[in-house]
């Protein structure tokens with residue numbers, strides 16, 4: 607996977623390239639990363655890359671020409687297909703399913719907006735898809751881009767190592783995670799659920815699945831819409847629903 611970020615703040619991406627699982631995977635050569643700064647492509651001496659919006663209104667808009675040139679340069683550095691994603695509040699919500707699809711791409715170019723956004727004509731001609739990480743206001747597309755990158759990288763083979771497969775992540779099976787505990791066995795007078803101390807791995811796995819189902823049903827019931835259930839999940843859901851009905 608070759609990630610490129612078109613960004614005015616390339617240094618921000620050190621959060622992924624110099625730390626954690628993603629940083630280690632980069633050093634191991636499991637993925638590649640580079641940035642393109644639109645300021646390099648400003649066609650005036652002073653490096654203007656933003657200008658006032660036609661029609662008036664507050665703030666500035668990123669100009670089309672430097673972004674078009676930056677995207678073109680990024681594409682020229684890709685072997686094979688490349689996909690340009692604009693991180694944007696107008697984008698399709700990022701979901702695990704979308705992350706899994708993006709993880710199949712050999713080259714992803716992430717366009718990060720700043721100011722009030724980018725000239726629409728860039729989106730119409732050079733961007734393949736727009737993705738949003740949520741309905742709130744942030745200052746730039748860099749943090750959303752890094753969230754997308756982290757989620758994609760965790761799905762790449764060998765990035766997580768054999769210690770944890772991304773498939774075990776509850777979100778990979780569309781459920782919220784179960785509660786987790788570690789030492790001490792009693793903290794602040796609160797014990798750990800007995801079943802986790804039992805050593806009975808089948809019962810522990812069933813307890814964890816039941817807790818994931820309970821949490822999903824109570825906090826994010828919409829995640830269960832349209833989801834297929836294994837016989838075990840169906841049985842546990844039945845028991846939970848009966849319990850809640852009484």
Ligand SMILES: Cc1cccc(C(=O)NCC2(NC(=O)c3cccc4nocc34)CCCC2)c1
Pocket residue numbers: 693694695697719720721722723724737738739740741742743744745746747750751
């Ligand atoms: C709900 C709403 C309505 C109007 C503007 C904004 C807003 O935040 N505008 C500012 C910018 N926001 C984002 O890029 C951005 C924001 C949120 C999620 C995202 N997922 O990806 C990129 C995202 C756009 C240009 C510079 C940053 C947000």
